[in-house]
Each structure stands twice: as structure tokens, then as C-alpha cells.
Amino acid sequence: MITLSNVSKSFRTSKGTVHAIQDVSLEVKLGEIFGVIGYSGAGKSTLIRCVNLLEAPTSGSVVIQGKEVTNLPAEELMQVRRKIGMIFQGFNLLKTATVYDNIAIPLRLTDVDKNEIDGRVTKYLRIVGLEDKHDAYPSQLSGGQKQRVAIARALAQEPELLLSDEATSALDPETTESILELLLKINAELGITIMLITHEMNVIQKICDRVAVMENGRVIELGKTVDIYAQAKHPTTRRFVNSTYHKELPPSLLQELKETGPVVRLSFVGGSTSKPVLAQVSALFPVSPNILAGGIIQLKQEKIGTLVVHLNGDPEETKKAIAYLEDQGVKVEGVEVGDE
Incomplete structure (x- = not known):
């Protein structure tokens, strides 16, 4: 589904060059939930933004569904992005738009037929459990409900890949649990491949098939979640695993x-x-x-x-x-x- 090969990303700042990602290679398989975990500054947010080319890698290649996307013309890249949904920590909802319009507006911008929009909004509000919030405004919703609207908005594009950028880190533990259950449901019932980043090991524990651990812009450990738990090799990975057991x-x-x-x-x-x-x-x-x-x-x-x-x-x-x-x-x- 996704193949990153020797991907690096550097930024020039007033204090010099920052190497946010350094020579990262990994593969996300079709239909799996793949997690990337690391402490603040590890480079995980930059990495996930390189997947959909919100950040263009300084070097290396990104291949999605067999297509190299790092050097695509703008129009072709837009077509690829339409198959990639993304959810964020901050929800990014329009405050003056209803739940319906928050989901419908991106579809209108891509010239989806009005009847098709109505059908998709209804379908995905039902999937996220908010069919009764059709006409509500974001200010009337809890944090968990806002995130569900954001997930419905991403799903309404009917993507093949869903990227999650710390989608649960602003939520309380009980709400986090319900959002993770929702992501499991989306993966199982809709068959959508999910790649998520987090700094919380309980997220990896709950829903991920495989995980990459990042530190200082590099992947320091990679494998099946069960293998990482059973025999973590790197000290940073062991700290994450041990935090689960306290x-x-x-x-x-x-x-x-x-x-x-x-x-x-x-x-x-x-x-x-x-x-x-x-x-x-x-x-x-x-x-x-x-x-x-x-x-x-x-x-x-x-x-x-x-x-x-x-x-x-x-x-x-x-x-x-x-x-x-x-x-x-x-x-x-x-x-x-x-x-x-």
C-alpha cells in the first residue's frame, strides 16, 4: 500500500538545518493498521505529512499503490490525495458550519453530485454514530463528537488510506477508547488501510498490527506489535512498552x-x-x-x-x-x- 524508501526531510532555519527525518524506509501493507510512535520531536508528524506530500521529502521516494508520488505533477498528485483521508488532533472543523456542511463542503469543492453528497453524509454519520447531529454546530459537540465528525469528513471522500495525526491525544481516556474502537470498526468493515502516529503506547497496543518506533528522525525499531511487546530491543522501545505495564x-x-x-x-x-x-x-x-x-x-x-x-x-x-x-x-x- 505504502512504501517509503530512504526518505529524508530537512528544514532550513535561522539556527541552521534541522534534519526532521533521516533515511526512513518502511512499508504499510494493504488492509493493516500501522502505527508510528515516538516522543515529541522524533519526526513522526513530518513523516506522516510526507506520505501525502503535504511535506515534500528532501530525498528518497514515496510509493502509494505502486505509484511513485514524490515527483508527480500537481494534477496527478491531487488525484492521489483524493484517495487519502486525514484526521488531525485539532479536528479542523468550520465553526460556523453545521455537522452536515462540515462533511459536505469538501465534497462540493470536488464537484460531487448533490444527491451523492446527501447519501455519503448520511452514510458516514451513521458509521461514526452521529446521525442525530446532522444540524448541530461544532460548539454544541463534545471533543469526541468533533473527532467523529472529522473522521466522517475524511471517510466521505471514500479513501483507500486513512492517515491519523495524533487523533486521540487531546481526548480523555474513555473518549480515546471509543475513538480507537471506531478506527478498528472502520478498518474491519470498510477495509481501509490506516497509518497513525502517536506518543501513546496504549493506542499501539489497542489497534495496531505493526509499529515503527522513531527517535531523532530515524526508525529505531520496526515489527509486529506483539513482537515489539514480547522482545523490544532498543531502550526507547522498552520504555514505551514498560509504560503500559507501569x-x-x-x-x-x-x-x-x-x-x-x-x-x-x-x-x-x-x-x-x-x-x-x-x-x-x-x-x-x-x-x-x-x-x-x-x-x-x-x-x-x-x-x-x-x-x-x-x-x-x-x-x-x-x-x-x-x-x-x-x-x-x-x-x-x-x-x-x-x-x-
Whole structure:
């Protein structure tokens, strides 16, 4: 669906050149929900704007549905953009227009027939659950309802790709949950590919099939969401994953515990989440497992759990216990000071 190859974007400022994106390559597959996560300044907003050429890359290529779009003439680029919907954090609704007109005006500007406009507005207001807000004004809507209008406006263009630029970051947790459920519904029922950016790991957890983690304009880790949760490699990625579990170990405690045995992170995926492996470890080996932190969460399609465990025992016996855990399908990773 989308292929970015060695995409870079630089801006010249009074203080010098800013390299917002540096040599980013990734692919978004047809029909998936692909997330890009990073802290403020990571380059994720610039990246998503390069997808629909709101920002022209300094170098590299953007291919959408097999077509290179970075150097298209203006008219051809406009045709490509009509197949790309976009929703923003700030909603961008016209304050003096009704909900109906906020959705209809962009369609009028592209010469869609009036009867077709009526049909689309009705259809997509129903999909986002706002069919009763047809004549309301933005000032009469909650934040979540405004975002639903913005989503309906994007869908009314009947795009093949939907881009989401921090669409939930201005919303409270309950409203965020409902918007994420709506995006899942749109992806499943309409078959629209979704690419979203966020700084919130719970968004990735809830709806994304795959994720790219960005830092300083580069993609530092990329993979299936379940794999990123189970075995994050980069320290920044581990911080994002750990923020979901809310687990932090004081460095002094970690150092003290390691004197009597290793501290390990155990990751359980799917069926392994229900296995009583720690009870089995203590029964089979002269090792005392001490659970320090952890939890189980539901990803889009799978359950995944993590435990941080101190294995108190003889070094040779703890090695045997770790080998047993791995044989049971549990991913085991040593925890060092600064990891948590």
C-alpha cells in the first residue's frame, strides 16, 4: 500500500538545518493498521505529512499503490490525495458550519453530485454514530463528537488510506477508547488501510498490527506489535512498552537482588499466558522465583503478559530454570540496571 524508501526531510532555519527525518524506509501493507510512535520531536508528524506530500521529502521516494508520488505533477498528485483521508488532533472543523456542511463542503469543492453528497453524509454519520447531529454546530459537540465528525469528513471522500495525526491525544481516556474502537470498526468493515502516529503506547497496543518506533528522525525499531511487546530491543522501545505495564524497579533494589540470582523479564504470548510455569520452576528446580512486577494486556489480536522475576538460587540451577522456561515458549531476557 505504502512504501517509503530512504526518505529524508530537512528544514532550513535561522539556527541552521534541522534534519526532521533521516533515511526512513518502511512499508504499510494493504488492509493493516500501522502505527508510528515516538516522543515529541522524533519526526513522526513530518513523516506522516510526507506520505501525502503535504511535506515534500528532501530525498528518497514515496510509493502509494505502486505509484511513485514524490515527483508527480500537481494534477496527478491531487488525484492521489483524493484517495487519502486525514484526521488531525485539532479536528479542523468550520465553526460556523453545521455537522452536515462540515462533511459536505469538501465534497462540493470536488464537484460531487448533490444527491451523492446527501447519501455519503448520511452514510458516514451513521458509521461514526452521529446521525442525530446532522444540524448541530461544532460548539454544541463534545471533543469526541468533533473527532467523529472529522473522521466522517475524511471517510466521505471514500479513501483507500486513512492517515491519523495524533487523533486521540487531546481526548480523555474513555473518549480515546471509543475513538480507537471506531478506527478498528472502520478498518474491519470498510477495509481501509490506516497509518497513525502517536506518543501513546496504549493506542499501539489497542489497534495496531505493526509499529515503527522513531527517535531523532530515524526508525529505531520496526515489527509486529506483539513482537515489539514480547522482545523490544532498543531502550526507547522498552520504555514505551514498560509504560503500559507501569513497572519500574529502583536501581538499588535491582543491584541488591542480582547478588543472589538473576533478575529476568519473562514474556508470555497467547496460550503461554495461562501456563503456571513459575510454579513448575519451583517444583522442578531448587530455585525460588520472586515476582517483582508485571501484568497481562490484550493487544489487537493476541494476549501478552510480562513478569519481572528474581530467580533466587545457585547459578547452575537458575540456568537450568531459564532453559526450562524457554522450552515452555516463554521469552526470557535479563534485566540490567537502567532497563526498567
